[in-house]
Amino acid sequence: MQLAEVIGTVVATEKVEGLTGVRFLIVQPLDRDRKPDGRPVVAGDAVEMAAPGDLVYVVGSREAALAMPEPFVPVDHAIVGIVDAWERSG
Amino acid sequence: MKLGRVSGTVVSTINSPIFDHRRLLVCDLLDERGNDTGGYIIAVDAVDAGAGETVLILDEGNGARQVVGDPHAPIRAVVVGVVDELLVDGESFSVT
Numbered sequence: 001m002q003l004a005e006v007i008g009t010v011v012a013t014e015k016v017e018g019l020t021g022v023r024f025l026i027v028q029p030l031d032r033d034r035k036p037d038g039r040p041v042v043a044g045d046a047v048e049m050a051a052p053g054d055l056v057y058v059v060g061s062r063e064a065a066l067a068m069p070e071p072f073v074p075v076d077h078a079i080v081g082i083v084d085a086w087e088r089s090g
Numbered sequence: 091m092k093l094g095r096v097s098g099t100v101v102s103t104i105n106s107p108i109f110d111h112r113r114l115l116v117c118d119l120l121d122e123r124g125n126d127t128g129g130y131i132i133a134v135d136a137v138d139a140g141a142g143e144t145v146l147i148l149d150e151g152n153g154a155r156q157v158v159g160d161p162h163a164p165i166r167a168v169v170v171g172v173v174d175e176l177l178v179d180g181e182s183f184s185v186t
Contacts, residue, residue, distance in 0.1 A: 001114075001132035001167060003100075032097070032118065032130040046164070049104050057100060057114070057132050059164050063151050067106055067164035080164055081105030081114075088098035088116065089141040 002037075003030045003086065006054045006079070010042055018073040025050055025079065027058060034086070043077035044068055055083040092131070092147040093120040093173065095185075096139050100132055108163045115139060115169055117147055122178050124185045133167035134158065144185035146171035 008026035015022070023045040031037040034055075043058050046067035050056050056079045058064075064078035065071055094117030102109065113135040119127045124144060131147060136157050139145045147169055148154055154168045155161055176183040 003132065032116065046106055047104050057102070059166060061151070061166070063164040063166045066162055071162060078164065081100070081102040081109055083100055083102055085101040086098070086116070087101070 001057045001059050001080070003032075003034065003083070004028060004043070004056055004058050004079075005030060006050050006052050006056055007040060008052055016074055018070045019044075019075070022068060022073070022075070023048065025052070027056065027077070027079065029058070032088070041077050043079050044073075044075040046078045046080050047082060050079045050082055055086065057081045057083060091170075092149055093122070093124070093176075094118060094131065094133070094145050094147045094169075095120055095126070096141050096143050096145055096169075097130070098141070106164055108158065108160060108165065109134075112158075115145075117145060117169065120144065122176065124176055124183045131167050133169045134165055135169050137169055137172055139169050139172055144173040145169045146173055
């Protein structure tokens with residue numbers, strides 16, 4: 001899993017069956033110093049509570065679909081947690 | 091599998107249910123000699139690893155789901171061992 005910041009939302013009315021009700025957010029992956037790392041991606045919101053500005057952790061590939069309510073959906077990134085604290089020692 | 095050094099933890103209360111009561115470790119990725127590569131991964135802890143320890147990380151979904159005992163868990167990275175020593179080209183690297 002990687003750390004990411006939610007920077008926006010995606011509104012899509014017409015979607016593949018199985019994605020009905022799924023929220024899509026634009027997330028910017030971050031490196032371990034919380035600096036942007038690569039291009040933003042669109043992720044399904046598996047916790048159904050993430051919002052722009054939130055620090056989250058995301059899973060990719062097959063695990064992203066497993067995180068969604070319906071596990072056989074075409075989703076390649078999913079938000080699986082909202083970070084309360086990101087503690088680094090040393 | 092990958093080598094990492096536990097550099098911190100992630101705490102969250104709003105998350106997928108599978109992460110309830112599980113520790114999430116921030117692991118800085120290492121090369122075969124124990125040097126920092128600059129990358130990191132957030133992994134589920136399966137061995138009670140502590141901060142600063144060098145660990146063995148499984149980064150493959152099916153194996154990870156087997157470790158946590160849930161065939162539908164959205165988990166790919168799991169800390170599955172604590173490394174005591176690395177031996178490369180006959181040279182020993184103590185990592186504890």
